[in-house]
Amino acid sequence: MAGIYFHFPFCKKACTYCNFHFSTSFKKKKLVLSSMIKELIMRKDFLNNKIIESIYFGGGSPSLIDPNLVGEFIQCVKDYYKVSEDAEITMELNPDDASYEYINSLKKNKVNRISIGVQSFIEEDLLLMNRSHNSHQAFRSIEMVKDTFENFSLDLIYGMPTTNLDKWKFNLSKAISYDPPHLSSYVLTVEDKTILKKQISSGKLHSIPEKEVEDQYWYMINYLEKFKYHNYEFSSFSKSGYYSKNNNGYWSGKAYLGIGPSAHSFDGLMTRSWNVSQNSSYLNSIEQNCLPLSMESLSLKDRFNEMVMTGLRTSSGVSIQKIRSKIGEKFVSYLEETAKKRVLSNDLYWDGDHLHVTKKSKFLSDGIASDLFLVNF
Numbered sequence: 444m445a446g447i448y449f450h451f452p453f454c455k456k457a458c459t460y461c462n463f464h465f466s467t468s469f470k471k472k473k474l475v476l477s478s479m480i481k482e483l484i485m486r487k488d489f490l491n492n493k494i495i496e497s498i499y500f501g502g503g504s505p506s507l508i509d510p511n512l513v514g515e516f517i518q519c520v521k522d523y524y525k526v527s528e529d530a531e532i533t534m535e536l537n538p539d540d541a542s543y544e545y546i547n548s549l550k551k552n553k554v555n556r557i558s559i560g561v562q563s564f565i566e567e568d569l570l571l572m573n574r575s576h577n578s579h580q581a582f583r584s585i586e587m588v589k590d591t592f593e594n595f596s597l598d599l600i601y602g603m604p605t606t607n608l609d610k611w612k613f614n615l616s617k618a619i620s621y622d623p624p625h626l627s628s629y630v631l632t633v634e635d636k637t638i639l640k641k642q643i644s645s646g647k648l649h650s651i652p653e654k655e656v657e658d659q660y661w662y663m664i665n666y667l668e669k670f671k672y673h674n675y676e677f678s679s680f681s682k683s684g685y686y687s688k689n690n691n692g693y694w695s696g697k698a699y700l701g702i703g704p705s706a707h708s709f710d711g712l713m714t715r716s717w718n719v720s721q722n723s724s725y726l727n728s729i730e731q732n733c734l735p736l737s738m739e740s741l742s743l744k745d746r747f748n749e750m751v752m753t754g755l756r757t758s759s760g761v762s763i764q765k766i767r768s769k770i771g772e773k774f775v776s777y778l779e780e781t782a783k784k785r786v787l788s789n790d791l792y793w794d795g796d797h798l799h800v801t802k803k804s805k806f807l808s809d810g811i812a813s814d815l816f817l818v819n820f
C-alpha cells in the first residue's frame with residue numbers, strides 16, 4: 444500500500460506562523476500545475492506498482508485549483524498507477540475558497556474527503572495569523588462541506604500568543620458542534636524564518652508559558668475523549684473508522700510519492716527524497732526532463748530513531764516485531780534496555796510487544812522519544 448501527495452505551492456497570503464513552501468505570486472501557477480502532471484508521469488515507476496490507498500492535495504492552498512483540473516490529476520493517477528477501489532482522496536480547503544459550486548464540483552471530480560484549515564473561529568486570532576479568511580467564512584465553509592461530504596476534517600491550532608484557555612474552549616466547542624469525523628489539532632510551533640518568529644524576537648508578541656500550552660492540551664484531550672474521539676496520533680483525533688489513511692501511511696512507514704515543489708517522498712525502505720523548494724528551479728528542471736530531487740539514504744540508526752519517534756506519537760505504539768523485521772534484533776535489545784528507566788517512572792508501558800507512552804506523559808511524547816534515540820552507532 445502507498446500514497447501520493449501533491450504539493451500546490453501557492454497561497455493568497457503568507458500566514459505569520461507558516462514555513463511550508465508557497466508563493467503569493469500566481470504568475471507561474473499554470474506552468475507549475477502542468478509540470479506536476481509531467482512529474483507524476485515521469486515518476487510512474489517510483490512506487491513499484493504498489494496499490495495507492497491515499498491521494499492527497501496539500502500545500503500551500505490547493506483549493507485555488509480549478510476542480511476540473513483536480514479531476515485531471517486524479518484521472519492521471521488512475522491511468523499510470525494502481526489505485527485501490529476505496530482510496531481516500533483528500534483535498535485541503537481554505538475556508539475563503541469554499542462555495543457550494545466549488546465543493547460540489549470537487550465531489551463530482553472524485554474527491555471524497557475534505558480537510559478544512561479553520562485554525563481558529565476567533566477573529567482576533569485569524570487577524571494575528573494573517574489568515575485569508577474571517578470567522579464567518581470558517582463557520583460557513585464547514586456548513587457547506589458538511590452538507591456535501593460525509594468524510595471531512597478540521598485543522599485547529601492552539602498555544603498561539605493570543606490563545607488563552609477560555610478561547611481554546613470556545614474553539615473546541617464550536618468545532619465539535621459540527622460533529623466532524625476527524626480533527627487535526629496542532630500545537631503552535633514557532634518556526635524559523637517566519638513573521639511570527641520575528642514578532643516574538645522583537646518583543647511585539649509574547650509566547651504563552653509552556654504550562655498554559657499544556658493546560659490547553661489536557662483540556663483538549665479530556666474534552667475530545669468525552670465526544671468519543673480516538674486520539675490515534677499526538678495531533679490527530681478521529682471518530683471510529685475515520686482515521687486518515689494519508690497520515691497513517693506516513694506514521695506506519697509506508698511508501699509515498701510527493702509531487703510538486705518541496706514535496707517529499709519515501710520508498711518505504713531506506714531512501715527519502717525531496718523536490719527543490721523553489722518554483723522556478725522546479726519548472727526548469729522538469730522542462731529539461733530532469734527530476735529536481737535530492738536524496739538521502741537513511742542509516743539503520745535513523746530508521747530506528749524515526750520508528751521510535753512516530754511509534755510513541757501514535758496510539759499503536761512502537762512495534763518490536765516491526766523493528767526486528769525492518770532493522771534487526773540488536774535494536775530490539777537496545778530499546779528494551781533503554782526503555783526500562785522510563786517504564787519504572789511510569790512514562791512508558793509495554794502492551795505485548797508494543798511500547799506506549801502512558802496517558803500522564805503523553806504531552807511529553809517527543810522528549811521521551813528523544814531520550815531513547817540512538818546517538819552513536
Ligand SMILES: C[S@@+](CC[C@H](N)C(=O)[O-])C[C@H]1O[C@@H](n2cnc3c(N)ncnc32)[C@H](O)[C@@H]1O
Nearest residue numbers: 460461463502503504535560598629630631632
Ligand atoms: C501547511 S497547512 C496547509 C493547509 C492550508 N493551506 C491551510 O493553511 O489551511 C496544513 C496545516 O498545518 C498546520 N500548521 C502549519 N504551520 C504550523 C505551525 N507553525 N504550527 C502549528 N501548526 C501549523 C495548520 O493547522 C494547517 O492547517
Ligand code: SF4
Nearest residue numbers: 454457458461502503
Ligand atoms: S498555513 Fe496554509 S494558507 Fe497559510 S501560508 Fe501556510 S500553506 Fe498557505
